[in-house]
Amino acid sequence: MQDNIRPIAPISIASVTPHQPSTGMPICELVSPTDLFVDPAYQRDVSERGLNQIRRIIEKFDWAKFKPPVCAYAELNGNTVLKVLDGQHTAIAAASNPYVDRIPVMIVEAEDTIAQANAFIGHNTDRLGVTKLQLHQAALAAADEDAQTLELVCARANIKVLKQPGSYKRDGARETIAVTSIKALIERQGSKVAREVLEVIANAEMGPITAPQIKAVELLMVEPKYRDMITPEDLTTAIVDLLFSAEDEAKQLVLSHKWPFWKALAITWFGKCKKRRQPLVRVA
Structure with missing residues (x-):
């Protein structure tokens, strides 16, 4: 029996001012990946490098390694749809895999393009695969x-x-x-x-x-x-x-x-x- 596991415990926040979330907690839903959308106002096109990454995800698809895409509800031509804020490659890989028909997604509150672009920046600022040019375009969409x-x-x-x-x-x-x-x-x-x-x-x-x-x-x-x-x-x-x-x-x-x-x-x-x-x- 493993005896060296430890519980999650809070750290001291004496020098930190906690921020109260301005939106509600995310919710988790099961959706078809082909029902998801991408907004080019802040999301990059899939490059050849990105396509190679998607192919690798398809070849090694494993639920134990799966990270749910982060999405937000948006209006499109009078219909309510889900836009992907983070996890575009994962969603495309799932849509391309014949053994996957639904995936879990985390849905956050980001009601307009500016809020969604800000969320995209928050998820991708420190990510190596996202370029400064892509972050600039997202910041522009966020009215920075x-x-x-x-x-x-x-x-x-x-x-x-x-x-x-x-x-x-x-x-x-x-x-x-x-x-x-x-x-x-x-x-x-x-x-x-x-x-x-x-x-x-x-x-x-x-x-x-x-x-x-x-x-x-x-x-x-x-x-x-x-x-x-x-x-x-x-x-x-x-x-x-x-x-x-x-x-x-x-x-x-x-x-x-x-x-x-x-x-x-x-x-x-x-x-x-x-x-x-x-x-x-x-x-x-």
């Missing part, structure tokens, strides 16, 4: 102010934030998936400077816009020893003139100077950029 600011800054710079990687049009000019870098740029420099930085890259019509490019232009537009010697227009011209050869030159600087790639790219562009004889006088 930071996500809305990011979209507004990009829109004013005439840049489109894509909903998923690999969906660039033609050369990817004025398109990006670098939401983490743009968010950090806005936090460091504010919306106005962030827009100006992004405009420099966007006006070069060279895409897609990447994280190293953003950080490189930020350095040149913010650091006085660079900023006061160039104009945004001249920097855009330098980027256009060098095109992709700038990346090759930057890689050589990375090797010779042990610089991070974004800094090497900035120095490469600055070297090509037209300089002013007198430092520019900027109005605060």
Whole structure:
């Protein structure tokens, strides 16, 4: 007989302020997996990697390892349906397995898209398989102010934030998936400077816009020893003139100077950029 099991016991909460749940407890129901729905406003499309994961779940389907999908009731064309907030792959695997006709699901209170998107973010923020881009799209659906600011800054710079990687049009000019870098740029420099930085890259019509490019232009537009010697227009011209050869030159600087790639790219562009004889006088 096993004698080393232990009961669940509360910990000290002396330094913690408990939060009283604003909704009721979840309920558990048995449903057909094909009766479930996915909302693209905050749920990602299933990628090839996701399809492989689904196939593995089907091949090794085991109720002992089953984690019920988390769902919420929603209205669709006058009917009440269940939307999957977490567990899309599990639900698809169950729907694809001929030996499974019903599955248990946990149903939570999330009455509108904003509440559902917030629930999705809560389930997936620390999950490795969910990208920052997917979380940004979910935050946008949840009316998150930071996500809305990011979209507004990009829109004013005439840049489109894509909903998923690999969906660039033609050369990817004025398109990006670098939401983490743009968010950090806005936090460091504010919306106005962030827009100006992004405009420099966007006006070069060279895409897609990447994280190293953003950080490189930020350095040149913010650091006085660079900023006061160039104009945004001249920097855009330098980027256009060098095109992709700038990346090759930057890689050589990375090797010779042990610089991070974004800094090497900035120095490469600055070297090509037209300089002013007198430092520019900027109005605060």
